[in-house]
Amino acid sequence: MTHLPSYRKTALVIIILLVLVFAGCTIWICSYQSDKNGLIADIYQDGKLIRSISLSDISESYTFSVTGRSGGSNTIQVSKGCIAVISADCPDKLCVHQGFIDNSLLPITCLPNHLVIQIRHSQTGNETEKESVPDIITY
Amino acid sequence: MNTKKLTFLAMFTTLALIIFTIESAIPPLVPIPGIKLGLANIITLVLLMNSSLSDALWVLLTRILLASFFFGQALSLLYSLAGGLCCLLVMYLINRLLQGHFIFLTSIVGAMFHNLGQLSVAYLVVRTTGVISYLPFLMLSGVLTGLFTGLCAYFIQRFLIPATAGSLFFSKSGDDN
Structure with a gap:
């Protein structure tokens, strides 16, 4: 003791x-402060950027599928200002449960299919700088 | 490894598997990959406290292997192994530092390192820096779920183990009542 x-x-x-x-x-x-202007969704599969969509320019929602090297596929729906995985063939469906995202706080991830959907602001260019910009853009 | 020890380890592996099975029947609480209660960690904690690191390691490895045979795909094995081994190692060190006291602290730190290990594997798998954004969420969930499993282990240690001790744990020297 x-x-x-x-x-x-x-x-x-x-x-x-x-x-x-x-x-x-x-x-x-x-x-975290979300800024609804100039959002760009980057879709990565197996670490490679396979598609980049400017979410602010969407007038009508549409869907498309992506299939990875391992054969898993995810159906992605894009609407104005937001993006979601609406169906997937992965076992846990966590990516579908995450629903629509409209900010860069939490990317959609489908680990079984190696898919990451990340939103960034077009002005900042890089994902790393988040807090420095907002004042200049409001015109 | 004698028969008694084999039976003992097999029983604890079975307990861990049962807990794991029941937990996997619970739907995900939040839609973020990697966040779950981790109730099977209670068994690891109880073994660390009452038995040895090697016993805990054997039970953990057998549980992970069997669980991924029963339920998972090959990939979930990798996540479980990384998380489980990180967690076990850190919990062992913390438990040594705390000399077996404040088991909930051991559990919390273990849960956070479990999530850290899984996130590292997730980063290696998807190779996208975006997954790092999950870090604060995983750390917060580690604190909460670790606290819960730690308290479970504490109450097991306080009420359940004394009721069975002597017959259950034989390997710990100098503590046989």
């Missing part, structure tokens, strides 16, 4: 780290 303070100290350090991670993640998710 002489080691009593040592594990309590470790526990305290772990709790502090956990609180920091929890707060960091919450702030990351909550501080």
Whole structure:
């Protein structure tokens, strides 16, 4: 029982780290601001960009399918400002359950079919810069 | 490996598989790949606390292999292995540091590293940086689900193990009542 303070100290350090991670993640998710203009959906399969769609320019929704190297296929529906996987032959159908997305916060991912649909803003060009731009674009 | 030990490990693998089967019958809580309760981790935690790392490792590996034979495709095996092994290693270290106390902390950190391991494999599979956007969601879910499984393990340790101890765990030295 002489080691009593040592594990309590470790526990305290772990709790502090956990609180920091929890707060960091919450702030990351909550501080996200969506901008509805100039959205571009990039569709990646097996790490390659196979299609890029400007979501703001869509006047009528349409659907198309993509098939990966492994043979899995997903049917994607594009509407004005948003995109979704409406049917898929993967076992878990998580990509279908994700529904329509209209921001870059959470990409649609179908892991069995190696498919990722990611939305970005056309002005920023790169996925990495998210927070710096908004003021200049509002004209 | 004597008969008693074999029976013991087989029983715990069966328990883990039953828990895993029941959990896979629950529909996904949120439509984000990788987020689930991870209830089978309770068995890993109980073994880490009462038995040894190697016992926990054997049960984990057998459970993952059998579960992917029964339910999954080859790819889910890769995710489970990466997540499970990351989780086990980190939980072992944390449990050693905490000397068996605050089991829910061990579980939380384990769950977060489980998700981290799976996300790394997901990145290697799809090769798209977009999957990194899942990181904050997976970390938050790791804290919550890890807390839940950790509390389950805590109550098992507190109420269920004392009721069966002595007959169940033989391998732990100096603690036989």
